[in-house]
Amino acid sequence: MTTPIPLLLFIHAIALIISCAAAADDLFLLSGQSNCDGYTTNGGSLTGDTDYWITIKSILTNGDSNMKDKLYNVTYEANKRKDGAEEVANTLTNELINLYNQGLLNDLDTPLTFGKCSFVSPVKNSYNLKLVSGGTVPTVWDANCGYSFGHELMFSRTLELQMGMNHTSFEMVKHSKSGTSIYNHWYPDVGLFWPGLQQTIQSRKGSGINWKGFIWHQGSQEAWSEKNYGEDRSLTYLGNMTGLIRQLRQEMFDASEFGTWQCKEEIPVVVVQVGYWPNGNEGAQRVRDAQAEYCSNDPRAKLVISYDLSRNFHYDAASFLVTGNRIAHAYQAALKGEVLRGSVHIYSDCLGALNSVVDIPVNRIPSGTPHSDILKTLMIHCSDYTFRRHFSHVSGHKLDHMAWAKLSRPEQLNESCDYAAKREIYEFDSDKLVPQRSFPLEPITMFVDNEKMTSDTGDHLRFHAHRRFWQRNSLPPCSPRNLFISSQRKRLKPSSGKMSTMCCITSLVSFSFLLANRLLG
Secondary structure, three states, X not given: OOOOHHHHHHHHHXXXXXXXXXXXXXXXXXXXXXXXXOEOOOOOOOOOOOHHHHHHHHHHHHOOOOHHHHHHHHHHHHHOOOOOHHHHHHHHHHHHHHHHHOOOOOOOOOOOOOEEEEEEEEOOOOOOEEEOOOOOEEOOOOOOOOEXXXXXXXXXXXXXXXXXXXXXOEEEEEEOOOOOOHHHXXXXXXXXXXXXXXXXXXXXXXXXXXXXXXXXXXXXHHHHHHHHHOOOOOOOHHHHHHHHHHHHHHHHHHHOOOXXXXXXXXXXXXXXXXXXXXXXOXXXXXXXXXXXXXXXXXXXXXXXXXXXXXXXXXOOXXXXXXXXXXXXXXXXXXXXXXXXXXXEEEEEOOHHHHHHOXXXXXXXOOOOOHHHHHHHHHHHHOOOOOOEEEEEEOOOOHHHOOOHHHOOHHHHHHHHHHHHHHHHHHOOOOOOOOOOOOOOOOOOOOEEOOEEOOOOOHHHHHHHHHHHHHHHHOOOOOOHHHHHHHHHHOOOOOOOOHHHHHHHHHHHHHHHHHHHHHHHO
C-alpha cells in the first residue's frame, strides 16, 4: 500500500524534530487549541506585543521592594479593558509573588538544564505541520514553544526546580492548533489533525523513551458549534473527550517502554478547564461542566481551574505562569491517583443473556431480549476499568431441589438475589408503577412511550410508530385510505399484498396490547 504524500510530509516533519536535539527520556503531550499554543508576545496576545511580558520579567528580575505594587499596576493596565480587571490583577499579583518566593521565577532568561520543549502546529485544512520551535530545544521563554510561550514554561520550571525532575531529561511535546474543535479536528480516526497527533506519539517510540502524561486545553470552540457545524457539540463534549483521552492513553501506553505503566489508565491526564471567556455562554458552561465531570470520575485525571485568571480569549503572559504551575501540581496529584487492581467475577443465571454479550456487535445491540441489558451495560461501559472482569453462568432455582448448605457460594448469592427480587415484586403496589430508569453507567437511554429500549426492540418502535400514525389521522388501521397514505409517506406504490398483511398483523398486536391493558388495569 502506498503512503499518501501528505502523510509522508508530516512523518518527515516529526522525524526532523527528533533529529534536531537529543531525545528526552520522559515525554509530556500538550494538545488543544489557542490557549494550548500560548499567545503571549505576538500580535495575538493580550497587548499585541512583547512589552507587557518584558515589563513583568524585568520587575521579577530586579526584585524591588515594591514588586507587588508594580506587578499589580502592570497587570491591571493590561487587563483594564476587560470585566473585573481589579480582581484579575489582584489574583495575578498574589500568584506571581507566591511563585517568586518559591524560587520559580529566578533567571527567566536562562534555559532549563533538563526540561526541553518542542512545538508543531497543523497547517489549516491540511496534513502538513508547521515546525514552530524548529525542533526539540531547552525550555526558556523565547524558545518558540509557543508564541512565544504557554503552559510548558512554568510546567517545566516547576517540575525541574521544585519537584525533583532534575536527573533525567524531559520534554514538553506540544501539538496544538488555534480555533480547533475536539471532534472535527482531534477525535480518533475522524478529526483532520488526528493522524498527525497520533504520529507525534508513535514517532517517539524507542529505547528508554516513555510518555508520562497528557495535558489537554480546548473547549471554547464548542461554544459556537451550533453556528459553525449545525449542532450543539457542547452536549456531546464529555463523550468526545472521553473517547479522545482513552485512545491517546492507549497510544502513549503502546509507545512507552514495557513496564512503565501497568495499564493505560495509569497515565496521568490534566485538563485545563475553559476559563472566564466566553462568559455567559451556555455551551461554554456545559463544556466546563463536562471537563469537571470527567476529572471527578477518573482517579488519574485532574482539573486545572483558570476562571480566576485572564478574561481575554487568549490568556496573558502572567496567567500562563500561573497555569503552568497549577498544571504541575495537578500532574503530581494525578500521578498519585488510586487505581483499582485485581478482578471481579460477574455471574448470571441467564445463559442466553451471557451468550449474547460474549461478542458485542457493531451496533451494540446484543440480543432481541432485555434480559442481557445489565450485562451489556457492564461490558460496554466498564471496558476502561483497570480491573479485569469475568462473566460466568450460574444455575438458577437450585433451592427447588437442593439444600442451602450444598450450594456453591455463587449459587447461594444468586438464590439470595432471586429471593430479594421476588419479594420486591410481591410487596410492590401495582397501582403505583415506578417508571423505568437509566442504569448509573448508561450515558444515554432511549424511551418510547415510557418503555425503555434495552435491546433489539425494533418491533416496539414499529408498533408505537403505527399507533401514533393512526391516532394522528383518526383512521381505522386497515382502511384503504390508511394504506394509501402509509404507502405515500414511504414513497412506495400501494400494494394490497405485503402492506395489508403487515397492517392487519399490527392491528392484531394493537388489539392484544389494548386488551391486556384492560385486563391488567
